[in-house]
Amino acid sequence: MNHGCDEFDPNQLTVEQALERILETVAPVSGRERLHLRQALDRVLLEPVVATFDVPPHRNSAMDGYALRAADLGTDGTRLRVVGRSMAGAPFEGRVGAGEAVRIMTGAVVPEGADTVVMQEQTEREGDEVVIRGNHREGANIRHPGEDMRAGSTVLEAGRQLNAADVGLLASLGIAEVTVYRRPRVAFFSTGDELRGIGEPLGEGDIYDSNRYTLDALLARLPVERLDMGVIPDDLEAVRKAFREAAAVADLVLTTGGVSVGEADYIKTVLEELGQIGFWRIAMKPGKPLAFGNLGQAHFFGLPGNPVSTMATFVLFVRPALQRMMGRSPEAPLRLRARVLNDLRKSPGRKDHQRGILRQEGGELVVETTGLQGSHVLSSMSRANCFIVLPRGSGPVASGEEVEVLPFFGLL
Structure with a gap:
């Protein structure tokens, strides 16, 4: 039985079934790249990253204040002699002895002998002495080696899509380059005799090709290589030629239009001839006429021609498929x-x-x-x-x- 576009078909795949079938089919692309951190944002790690040293590598102060010995603290108003200072990048070279303190800045190395840092707001400086106010526990305001990352620990797993914080983490470990999956190559085009490029005059029945620009923008949000194949007319040989060319260079071929009931069936004909059809309809609105299959080694998505359907099916199906091909686990959208x-x-x-x-x-x-x-x-x-x-x-x-x-x- 031929079900129209708005007619209920109980045999159609559900949204969940369609996505499951897609994700069972696609796999990470082969190939790797070695990139500098400045080019690595949003790319997916092929290998785990292991810390080669502790972070922080030494005891350092969490506050601006004074490094001292907790044993010297008595009642409120303890006086200590200031014997030097420790700055970030310029540590105090000596040792803190009994009755002594060292002026210290945030991030600076805590000197030997000191086991506590008192923040400056709880002190009063009087010449070469400092008066300590309040009560303070031993070990306060000190960051310890390996508190953030331990040497030998895996800090980023393979399959991680790098964000800005990850780039900073890698830099803190002195790592300048990482190995990532290569970008999936995505060939995309629109189909239809009625489509015109921006700037061309519109004849009766013509429309501007908005979907190709939409797809380009959606793909630009992902670390993929975009191959714009233009507009393909409703012609069997033109579709066949475009499919062959796209499949020869791309990991995924993406089209809009030509998959709804009543439209010219060139896409289905050529897909059956050059590849395989996984499914052709799903129980979703908008987006029922969604095609998925393969053209040789390339995966294929045929998206509906209506603009909203194009975007809905891309977000719900193409995006997670590309995330899998990028080498990462597909991210379930926030609901x-x-x-x-x-x-x-x-x-x-x-x-x-x-x-x-x-x-x-x-x-x-x-x-x-x-x-x-x-x-x-x-x-x-x-x-x-x-x-x-x-x-x-x-x-x-x-x-x-x-x-x-x-x-x-x-x-x-």
């Missing part, structure tokens, strides 16, 4: 609960992702739709900051009910 402020239309059968605006109001999270929810309404996606996620088996939702939301932060 929250919020009270919806308007009625939501919904029919059972497909998992629905409606565009919403999430905000905090009176100490709680609330969400409302952006208006028209058609998969062609690009402005509703531009105004949104989240998806309102409605389960496959659910029906309409009344204002005031609690719903699941998927924020766009970091995704679009």
Whole structure:
């Protein structure tokens, strides 16, 4: 039986089943690169990083103040003779003896003989003496060797996508270069005789090719190599040629358009001829006409042509697949609960992702739709900051009910 685009098909894969099948199929790309830290941000480690020395490498002060012996502290007002100072990069060379103290700065080496640092706000300087106010425990305000990282310990696991804090950590260990997975190569193009490039005049029935720019922007958020293959006309030989060229150079081939019921079936025909189809439909709105398979060694995604569907399927399926190919574990998007402020239309059968605006109001999270929810309404996606996620088996939702939301932060 041929099910139309809006008709319920109980045999379609669920969103969860489709993602599971995708992640079972894709694997990290082969190949490695050796990169300097300045080029390593967002790249994925191929090998674990092991500390070769303790961090910090020596006892150092957590405060500006005075290093002293706890045994010298008595009642409030203890007086000690200041015999020197220890600065970051210029440590005190002597030893702190009985009745002595050393002026010390944050990060400076704690001198031999001292076992406590008293912060300067609890002291009074009088010439070459310091008066200690209050009570202080032995060992206060001292950072010990290896407190942050121990020599021989794994500090970053293989498969870690490096963030700014990781880059700083590596620098603190004196590591200038790391080994990472090479970037997956992604070839992408749009299909359709009606598509025109920006700057070209529009004839009757023509539209500008927005999806290719959207895909380029979505891919730019990931450490992948982007290969823009342009616009492919609705022509069997043109599609065949484009697929062959893309599969020869890419790890993943990404198209938009040409996968919905009623459209020219060139993509399906060529995919069956040159590769294999994993699945062609899923129980999701928007995004039902999602194709997944392979073209030789390259993975293939055929995304719907409607702009909102393109973005939804990229976020939920292509992004996690690329994360796996990058060498890391796919990151499950953050999901929250919020009270919806308007009625939501919904029919059972497909998992629905409606565009919403999430905000905090009176100490709680609330969400409302952006208006028209058609998969062609690009402005509703531009105004949104989240998806309102409605389960496959659910029906309409009344204002005031609690719903699941998927924020766009970091995704679009």
